[in-house]
Amino acid sequence: MLSTDDGFDTQASVRRANLRRALQLVFRNPGTQTRAGIARATGLTAATASSLVAELIENRLIIEGEQAASTGGKRATTLSVDASHHLILVLVIQPRHVDIALVALDGTEVDIRRVSYSVENRDLALDEAVSAVAEEFRGRLLAAGVQLPGTTDGRSVLESVQLKWEDVPLAERFERVLGAPVLLINDVDAEAIAEAGMEESPSGYRLFIHLGGGVGAAVTLDGELAPGPRDRAGEIGHVQVVFAEAARACRCGQRGCLESAAALGAMLGEEFSDAMDAPEIRELAAQADEEHLDEGARALARAVKLIGALLDPIEVVIGGPATQLGPRFLDRVRRETEYPARGTAQVPVRYADPRVSLAAGAAQAALTAALGVRWNPEQLRAASASSL
CATH class of the missing domain: 1.10.10.10 (Winged helix-like DNA-binding domain superfamily/Winged helix DNA-binding domain)
Known part of the structure; x- marks a missing residue:
């Protein structure tokens, strides 16, 4: 094309x-x-x-x-x-299911479906789901964006702890079935792309931080992802920010990692799961230990201050399930990021735009890779109208 x-x-x-x-x-x-x-x-x-x-x-x-x-x-x-022909396929791969959306060129959703699977039959279920889409929409698929947890160079899954994949050439595998170019994208990167796209003319650095079962980040510059030469920018979950007796053990084997304090499991308790819906998360937050929420806010603020001092971002956006923690947690983070010293600037911190779905970023990335263009904010909101 x-x-x-x-x-x-x-x-x-x-x-x-x-x-x-x-x-x-x-x-x-x-x-x-x-x-x-x-x-x-x-x-x-x-x-x-x-x-x-x-x-x-x-x-x-x-x-x-x-x-x-x-x-x-x-x-x-x-x-x-022309919204009548070409389609962007989006696959949002999770450990236990994949959400599939087909988006027209004007951003409107044409089809949405979910396929569940077990760890044992995940590969087979994914291949069958992709084959079914290819058969149904053959000749109309312009490109596909595959969103997943883990690091990727756009072609292969370099490492995904959640999916237990390492060096998996997933794009090539799906391209053989779809007959269309496939772009792999990290889930947090996709969120950051969608968030930046909600502005008509995004400018400057923006730091996006996802808080859920884990902690990840992404940086955009003028609306474009800044992934780094090794495709690992934003892997901040296991940076040590808590020290001495306050440092908790982390699942990675170290102590004091950002994730050990600011991931939602650390703040809300072991009952938390990324599969929970918004009301369930809000209910957990209402019952959470205030001290754990304070510890998480302090740990997150330390990371924000360090990265903010280096990048001078126009804002910091907190996304993922953490947006359900409400204004109290956000106020905690804002207070902790205040700089009393002269010569420093307060970086605005806010929650992610609730109108943006996770699938919108992968769709935008695939569209840009295929045609070199972006949706405007109104079109991107149309792509976000799904339940993904």
């Missing part, structure tokens, strides 16, 4: 780049963008802009709509995203 790897500066690569620019303009302003608007925004000639639009229409990426308001001359025809 629209390769995002332009290689050398050839005429073909320039053409692809211009196609992506034109397509992004339609994605940004669907229903109001026109050929003339694309020409003005890109500096291209009217003939070139019309040629780009014709190719995008032929590839079933955009469609013509109604005529725009008259500006004194001939009324231009508006352009919109």
Whole structure:
């Protein structure tokens, strides 16, 4: 379709780049963008802009709509995203089930389903689920985003403790069945991408921290993921932030890790599970030991202050099940992150936007990998409308 790897500066690569620019303009302003608007925004000639639009229409990426308001001359025809053909497949893999969503190019959800499995039959169940989607939607799949807990380079699962996978070439395996490109993405990275996409023009560094059964983080810069050269940026759960007698044993074998204090199991008790729904988590939080919540807030604040001093982020966003802890926990973290020293700045800390679903980030990542474009916030909210 629209390769995002332009290689050398050839005429073909320039053409692809211009196609992506034109397509992004339609994605940004669907229903109001026109050929003339694309020409003005890109500096291209009217003939070139019309040629780009014709190719995008032929590839079933955009469609013509109604005529725009008259500006004194001939009324231009508006352009919109074609939601009738291409689909983005999203797989959100968890230890005991996979949530599957198919999202149209305008961000609307076409289909959603869940497949449960055991540890023993997980691989077979996943392959069968992917095969079923491929058979049902063959010829319409543009790309797939596979979201999972663990580290990945986009092609292989480097390590997933929860799934007990190591060096699994999952993208290649699914591509053989789907006949479409597959991108693997860490679940926290996906959350961070979706959160940044809720802004029209995201800028600066943003630190996203997921608190659930474990602790993970991701950094975005101007809305784009900043993964690091070894694809392990954000693995902060086992950084030591609690010391001496206050340090608790961690499941990794060390003591004083951030996860040992700030993971929800540490704060709410062993009854907590990532499979719990929001009301169950709120009920646990209401019964939780206040001292454990304070310890978790202090430990998290230490990590936030250290990372914040280095990155100077525009804000810190806390996501995952921790958003159900309510304003009291958030206020604790905010108090602990205050700097009394001169020359320092208070970093805003907030909970993740409740309108954003976990599947939206994987869908956005797959769309960008395939076409080099982003949804606008309204489209991303449409992709977040599912129950995933």
